[in-house]
Amino acid sequence: MSDPDxxxxxxxxxxxxxxxxxxxxxxxxGAGLSTLVAFAVPLIVPIVPLGLLGGSIVGLLIKELxxxxxxxxxxxxxxxx
Amino acid sequence: xxxxxxxxxxxxxxxxxxxxxxxxxxxxxxLLSKPNSSPPRNTLSLFGIIxxxxxxxxxxxxxxxxxxxxxxxxxxxxxxxxxxxxxVIMILSTVCFAVGANNKDLVEEAKFGxxxxxxxxxxxxxxxxxxxxxxxx
Numbered sequence: 195m196s197d198p199d200x201x202x203x204x205x206x207x208x209x210x211x212x213x214x215x216x217x218x219x220x221x222x223x224g225a226g227l228s229t230l231v232a233f234a235v236p237l238i239v240p241i242v243p244l245g246l247l248g249g250s251i252v253g254l255l256i257k258e259l260x261x262x263x264x265x266x267x268x269x270x271x272x273x274x275x
Numbered sequence: 276x277x278x279x280x281x282x283x284x285x286x287x288x289x290x291x292x293x294x295x296x297x298x299x300x301x302x303x304x305x306l307l308s309k310p311n312s313s314p315p316r317n318t319l320s321l322f323g324i325i326x327x328x329x330x331x332x333x334x335x336x337x338x339x340x341x342x343x344x345x346x347x348x349x350x351x352x353x354x355x356x357x358x359x360x361x362x363v364i365m366i367l368s369t370v371c372f373a374v375g376a377n378n379k380d381l382v383e384e385a386k387f388g389x390x391x392x393x394x395x396x397x398x399x400x401x402x403x404x405x406x407x408x409x410x411x412x
Contacts, residue, residue: 207378208378214367214370214371215390218371218394219393221393222393222396223393224397225396225400225401240356242360243356243357243360243361244356246360246397246401249397
């Protein structure tokens with residue numbers, strides 16, 4: 195658990211920050227789209243909280259996948275001769 | 276006209292409690308700005324005002340008040356998914372604020388600002404729809 199220069203902690207902080215931002219923006223998009231649907235089509239199922247939950251999960255996944263891809267790219271560029 | 280009931284709710288919960296405070300801060304900042312002085316004192320930007328995560332407090336409060344009003348929901352109205360949505364808003368906004376406050380050096384003003392705006396939009400939409408559907412406007 196040694197992290198003398200604090201880079202690991204900083205990377206973790208950045209990762210969590212990016213993930214929460216992705217989840218939040220996804221939640222807003224999901225809630226917005228589902229609100230439009232709820233106004234357009236009268237549904238019995240509460241679609242807005244479902245849109246919020248789905249949007250936040252999709253946003254989180256997109257951010258996480260893009261971070262993974264970026265990390266992979268960094269590793270491959272560092273190991274390239 | 277169901278949507279007519281939304282106007283007073285939006286006025287008290289969005290205009291008075293979110294938009295006017297931000298507008299007043301920007302107005303005061305504009306009054307105090309001295310662009311020709313040395314060093315120049317510029318007007319604060321919108322994201323400069325909300326960069327510390329104040330909007331996340333608003334989102335948490337909005338969702339928490341809606342959770343508090345659950346006991347007023349008519350019998351037979353299924354609140355399960357709404358409670359989940361409101362709890363997600365509270366968790367997301369609290370985590371966003373906590374992460375932003377603990378990593379001030381990593382926070383980009385524009386990104387964090389847009390996240391605040393997105394969180395506020397999501398919270399307002401979910402709470403507004405919950406109140407509309409539950410008849411709590």
